[in-house]
Amino acid sequence: MKAAYGFVAMRIWVIGIVVAIAVATSVGAQQAPAPALADLLRLGASYAATYATKMSGVTLEEQLLLVDVSGRIMTAPQRITSDVVLLRISADGDVVGVRDAFAIDNRALRPRQPRIVNTLAEPTLANWEKVQAYARENAILLVANVVLWFSDPTLALRFIAESNQRRITYKLEGTKRVNGVQVQGVAFKETEVPNRTYLLETPGNPLASGRIWMDPATGAIHMTELWVQSTEDTARIQVTYAADAKLGLLLPRDATHTFENKEPGSGGTIGTMSSKMTIEGTARYTNPRYTPLDLGRIVR
Numbered sequence: 395m396k397a398a399y400g401f402v403a404m405r406i407w408v409i410g411i412v413v414a415i416a417v418a419t420s421v422g423a424q425q426a427p428a429p430a431l432a433d434l435l436r437l438g439a440s441y442a443a444t445y446a447t448k449m450s451g452v453t454l455e456e457q458l459l460l461v462d463v464s465g466r467i468m469t470a471p472q473r474i475t476s477d478v479v480l481l482r483i484s485a486d487g488d489v490v491g492v493r494d495a496f497a498i499d500n501r502a503l504r505p506r507q508p509r510i511v512n513t514l515a516e517p518t519l520a521n522w523e524k525v526q527a528y529a530r531e532n533a534i535l536l537v538a539n540v541v542l543w544f545s546d547p548t549l550a551l552r553f554i555a556e557s558n559q560r561r562i563t564y565k566l567e568g569t570k571r572v573n574g575v576q577v578q579g580v581a582f583k584e585t586e587v588p589n590r591t592y593l594l595e596t597p598g599n600p601l602a603s604g605r606i607w608m609d610p611a612t613g614a615i616h617m618t619e620l621w622v623q624s625t626e627d628t629a630r631i632q633v634t635y636a637a638d639a640k641l642g643l644l645l646p647r648d649a650t651h652t653f654e655n656k657e658p659g660s661g662g663t664i665g666t667m668s669s670k671m672t673i674e675g676t677a678r679y680t681n682p683r684y685t686p687l688d689l690g691r692i693v694r
Contacts, residue, residue, distance in 0.1 A: 429566070429578055429610040431564060431565065431566055431580070434566075434578060434580055434608065434610060434613070435554070435559060435564060435580070436613075437608070437610075437612065437613030438554040438580065438606060438608050438613045438615065439554055439555060439556035439559065439613075440556075440613055441608070441612065441613035441614055441615060442487060442551050442554050442555055442613075442615070443487040443555070443556070445489075445551075445615075445643070445644075446482040446487040446488070446489045446551075447482060447487075448643060449480045449482075449489070449643055449645070450480065450481050450482035450489070450686070450687050450688075450689070451479070451480070451481070451511070451684055451685045451686045451687035452479070452480045452641065452643070452645060452682055452683070452684050453477050453478070453479045453480075453508065453510075453511060453682070453683045453684075453685070454477070454478045454479075454480070454491075454645065454646065454679040454680070454681065454682055455475065455476075455477065455478075455679065455680050455681040456474075456475065456476045456477070456478045456493065456677055456678070456679055457473060457474075457475055457677065457678045457680075458473070458474045458475075458476065458545070458675065458676075458677045459472060459473050459675060459676045459677070460472070460474070460536070460537055460541065460673055460674075460675045461673065461674045461675070462537065462671065462672070462673055463672050463673070463674050464670060464671050464672040464673075472499060473498070473499050474495050474497075474498060474532075474535050474536070475495070475496060475497040475498075475500075476493045476494055476495040476496060477493075477494045477496065477508065477509075477510065478491045478492065478493050478494075478547070478679070479491070479492050479494070479510040479511060479687075480548060480645075481514075481687060481689060482689060483689055485690070486555060486557045487555055487557075488552055488555070489548045489551055489552070490546060490548060491546045491547050491548045491646075492510055492525060492526075492528075492529050493529055493545075493546075494509055494510050494528045494529060494531075495531070495532040495535060498535065503532060508683075508685075509525075509528055510525050510528060511685045511687070513525050513528075514687050514689070515685075515687075517687065517688055517689050517690075517692055518692065519692050522689070522692045537671075537673055538653065538655050538671055538673065539597070539627075539655070540627040540628075540629055540653045540654065540655045540673075541651075541653050541673060541675065543594070543596045543627075543629075544594075544596075544620070544622055544627075544629040544631060544651075544653065545631070545649075545651060545653075545675065545677070547633045547646040547649050547677065547679065548633075548646070549594075549620055549631065550604055550606065550618035550619070550620040550631070550633065551615070551618065552593060553582050553584075553593065553602065553604065553606065553620075554580075554582075554606050554615070558593060561584060561585055561590075561593065562582050562583065562584055562585060563582070563583050563584075563585055564580055564581065564582050565580075565581050566578065566579070566580065566581075567579040567580065567581040567605060570607070572607055572616040572617050572634065573616050573635075573636060573637065573644075575609050575614075575616060576610075577607040577608055577609055577610075577616050577617070578607070578608060578609075578610045579605045579606070579607050580605065580606045580607075580608065581603070581604070581605050582603060582604060582605070582606065583601075583602075583603035584601050584602050584603065586601065594622065596624075596627075598624030598625055598626050598627055599624060600622045600623055600624035600627060601622075601623055601624070602620060602621065602622050602623075603621050603623075604618065604619045604620040604621050605618070605619040606618050606619075607619075614644060615635060615644065616634070616635050616644065617632070617633065617634050617635065618631075618632070618633045619631070619632045620632075620633075625656075626655060626656050626657070627653075627654065627655055627656075628652075628653070628654040628655075629651065629652070629653050629654070630651065630652040631649060631650070631651050632649060632650050632651075633646050633648075633649045634646075634647050634648050634649070635647060638682050640682075641682060641684055645679065645682055646679045647678075647679055648676070648677060648678050648679065649675075649676070649677040649679075650675070650676055650677075651673075651674065651675035651676070651677070652672070652673075652674055652675075653671075653672070653673040653674075653675065654670065654671065654672050654673075655670070655671045656669070656670050657669050657670075657671075
């Protein structure tokens with residue numbers, strides 16, 4: 395009996411130690427301080443400003459798949475292949491991804507040449523206008539303006555820029571792992587003010603909100619979520635970034651989109667009706683190349 399009693403006592407003692415360790419670990423985890431929102435905003439803004447300079451001139455090959463899921467007949471090719479050139483276009487660090495399509499379902503639209511990079515090697519206003527003309531050449535392939543306006547993979551970055559933060563409300567919103575890094579979510583929403591022109595400045599004056607997922611130690615942005623809403627247009631865009639060892643940058647890797655457009659119409663005797671288009675999209679970005687481009691002389 396003594397031996398049995400000793401075994402039971404030892405077992406209880408061991409269990410007690412395990413429980414104590416688990417409780418201590420749990421308490422320690424609970425006591426770990428959350429990052430301060432102000433610090434994250436400062437880090438994120440600093441990262442975005444530096445990133446805008448480093449990435450200006452990166453070209454990515456984009457495979458963009460658009461599917462009309464609103465029951466309509468698809469009026470555009472299924473897959474569009476383009477060069478997307480990432481550019482810093484202002485001293486405040488505004489960035490854009492300029493798209494130059496060159497193929498539809500592996501059928502060439504034009505000889506494949508780096509037209510944007512070649513043209514902006516001399517960054518004059520005339521050449522910048524020429525680059526915008528390249529982007530407009532095949533804009534009809536994107537089916538609807540809502541896709542054209544909001545499919546730029548870098549669009550959400552402007553909502554962490556220091557110059558825009560005073561117009562936006564932020565809050566901490568969870569953590570998760572992206573690219574093997576524990577990232578902190580920072581939710582954002584533009585502050586509604588009567589008669590204000592909001593940051594995206596597209597027709598309909600849409601209001602934007604979303605989340606930016608960043609490394610709390612460095613401010614590096616690993617994922618963005620952007621939600622755009624106006625009377626006629628709605629867009630939901632998620633972009634995941636991945637490290638490129640050769641360029642030493644986190645670059646867009648893939649994106650998912652949902653675009654909606656409502657067009658009001660006259661319904662005759664049954665009243666006013668509207669038609670709705672819904673487009674689902676996915677994009678994959680590969681083959682990054684870098685040519686330094688300085689647009690300082692043509693800052694807006």
